[in-house]
Amino acid sequence: MDKRVENDQAELGAAAPTSFARAFFKSLSFARLPIFGCAGFIAFLFLANMWNFAVERDWPKLRIRSAWPLAGVAKPKPAPWTLDAFLSGETQKAVSTNLGRMSPVFPISVRAKNQLVFSLFGGSAAPGVMIGRNGQLYEDIYIDEFCARDGRFDPARVAAWSSALRDIQEMTQARGKSFVYLISPSKAARYAEDLPKSAPCASRATSMPDKLAPYRTALDESHVRYVDGPALIDAEKSRQEIALFPRGGSHWNSVGGALAMREVTRAAPTSPVGALDFTSAPAPEALGTDRDLLDLLNLLWPDASYPTAAIGRAGEKGDCARAPRLLALGGSFLHQVLAAATLAPCPPQIDYWFYMRTADNGIELGHYRRPPGDASNGERLAATSEELDENLAGADFVLLEENEAGVATTKQIGHLAEALRRMR
Numbered sequence: 245m246d247k248r249v250e251n252d253q254a255e256l257g258a259a260a261p262t263s264f265a266r267a268f269f270k271s272l273s274f275a276r277l278p279i280f281g282c283a284g285f286i287a288f289l290f291l292a293n294m295w296n297f298a299v300e301r302d303w304p305k306l307r308i309r310s311a312w313p314l315a316g317v318a319k320p321k322p323a324p325w326t327l328d329a330f331l332s333g334e335t336q337k338a339v340s341t342n343l344g345r346m347s348p349v350f351p352i353s354v355r356a357k358n359q360l361v362f363s364l365f366g367g368s369a370a371p372g373v374m375i376g377r378n379g380q381l382y383e384d385i386y387i388d389e390f391c392a393r394d395g396r397f398d399p400a401r402v403a404a405w406s407s408a409l410r411d412i413q414e415m416t417q418a419r420g421k422s423f424v425y426l427i428s429p430s431k432a433a434r435y436a437e438d439l440p441k442s443a444p445c446a447s448r449a450t451s452m453p454d455k456l457a458p459y460r461t462a463l464d465e466s467h468v469r470y471v472d473g474p475a476l477i478d479a480e481k482s483r484q485e486i487a488l489f490p491r492g493g494s495h496w497n498s499v500g501g502a503l504a505m506r507e508v509t510r511a512a513p514t515s516p517v518g519a520l521d522f523t524s525a526p527a528p529e530a531l532g533t534d535r536d537l538l539d540l541l542n543l544l545w546p547d548a549s550y551p552t553a554a555i556g557r558a559g560e561k562g563d564c565a566r567a568p569r570l571l572a573l574g575g576s577f578l579h580q581v582l583a584a585a586t587l588a589p590c591p592p593q594i595d596y597w598f599y600m601r602t603a604d605n606g607i608e609l610g611h612y613r614r615p616p617g618d619a620s621n622g623e624r625l626a627a628t629s630e631e632l633d634e635n636l637a638g639a640d641f642v643l644l645e646e647n648e649a650g651v652a653t654t655k656q657i658g659h660l661a662e663a664l665r666r667m668r
Contacts, residue, residue: 314351315539316370352544359544370541377438379550381537383494386432389649391445395453405652406462408661409644413468415664416642422512425463425470426504426645427456428577429477429496431489433648459651471507473577474648490530491550492538498555499524501580508581508643509588516568516640518589521558526551533579555584562589567616571635573597573656574645581645583619591616595635597627599655609659611635629663636663 329335361369368375374382409425416423432439436449445452456474463470477488477496480503488500496504502522509515530538530548538546570585570592572578582594593616600610611631614622625631636642646654 314354314542316372316542351542355542355544358542362541362543368541373537373540374440374442376440376443379491380431380435380438381492381494381541382432382439383537386430386494386649387439387443390430390432390436390439390449390452391443393452393455395455397455397458399458401652402458402462405459405657406466406468408657409463409468409470410466412644412657412661412664415661415667419667421639422514422516422641423469424508424511424641424643425468426508426574426578426581426643427459427470427473427651428504428575428581428645428647429474429500430647430649431494431496434474434477434481435487435489456648456651469511471504471511473504476503476507486526486551486553490534490552492530492535492546492548493533493552494537495533495577496580497534497552498527498580498583499553501577501582502555502584502587505581505584505588512641516590517570517585517592518562520584520588522584522587523556523558524553525556527554533576555587557587559589561591564590568592568640569635569638570594570641570643571597571639572643572645573660574643575599575647575650575654575656577647578643578645579621581643582614586614586617586619592641594622595639596622597632597635597656597659629666632659632663633666636660637667 326335358369361367362375366375368381372384374384374387376382413423413425433452433455436452439446439449443449456472460472473496477500480488480500484499486497486499488496488503490497502520502524506520506522509517509520527534530550530552534552535546535548538548568590570582572582572594575598578596578598582596585592585594594614596612596614598610599607601607609627611625611627612622613625614620642660644656644660646652646656
């Protein structure tokens with residue numbers, strides 16, 4: 245009797261795992277696969293977020309990232325794990341802000357939302373980017389500046405600005421260097437006919453006051469050698485088959501930059517790089533700064549097939565004893581200008597100092613060096629006063645740039661003047 249009971253219990257014990265396994269595999273029917281798939285996806289997102297959160301502070305390179313990261317979105321700052329930060333609520337706020345952005349699906353979710361707004365409503369869901377007529381993209385800061393122009397100016401400020409430029413020119417010339425000042429154009433001001441209808445000055449965009457008139461007069465009276473980029477664009481617009489500002493970009497294209505660099509080489513009495521000449525042809529696709537605003541839209545299917553141009557060298561390289569050194573200070577509009585300088589008869593080594601946007605949307609002074617003939621961004625180097633002094637001492641040509649939107653208000657004039665005074 246006892247043996248039969250033991251045998252029955254053994255059979256039941258052996259059958260239990262078998263029946264459980266059979267029931268488990270039976271539950272994995274095709275009808276339930278979506279449920280298991282969703283559960284697995286949610287579990288993956290949870291674990292990925294926890295992993296990213298754990299490694300973000302000390303080992304950021306170990307984060308699970310999207311293959312197509314968002315453009316122009318500040319990286320989330322690691323949460324501070326201190327008692328003071330916790331008691332002040334800073335830790336909790338950082339955690340709640342970062343959890344969503346650390347998800348691997350955050351970029352594609354943003355792109356899907358932005359694409360929906362763009363495709364259905366023709367609008368921009370990207371902060372700072374506005375869509376004008378004919379699909380033209382603009383930065384709101386340039387529209388705001390342009391629409392605020394009322395013809396008024398401060399004579400004392402303009403006089404001080406032109407005097408500072410004259411002093412810079414005299415100090416560079418005294419050290420045997422060429423100097424040219426460049427005013428770069430604003431897309432909002434030069435292609436005002438395509439401003440968005442929502443722009444404050446859309447109805448009078450083509451009849452706005454000439455902001456630059458008193459600045460040109462001051463430069464002429466101070467005998468400063470300069471290139472007027474806005475006037476150059478206005479004169480060339482009707483002559484060029486391809487717009488000098490690409491539809492999806494905030495900056496002038498390679499032809500616009502090359503036209504400016506050509507005038508720079510002509511403005512200098514003796515140009516160390518020679519007189520620039522170039523050829524141009526339609527480009528197959530917009531790249532780099534020709535699509536910087538299009539990239540900031542963060543769309544799923546960005547259309548970069550609009551017309552833009554590429555440039556090439558016209559003629560042979562010159563017979564140069566050595567590569568001249570060009571020191572350029574300014575903003576992002578210098579990028580295409582300096583790319584054109586690589587096509588000059590004597591391509592220079594370029595030290596490019598400019599104010600750049602950081603990963604957390606701050607502004608800092610950057611320094612990049614390009615070898616002769618290199619049209620890329622080049623190598624990033626230290627942006628210290630000592631490095632600027634060394635670049636200035638070795639430079640054969642100094643190019644200083646301001647955009648018309650911020651003319652007489654930027655920091656590069658002061659930085660260059662201080663460096664020249666330190667050389668005394």
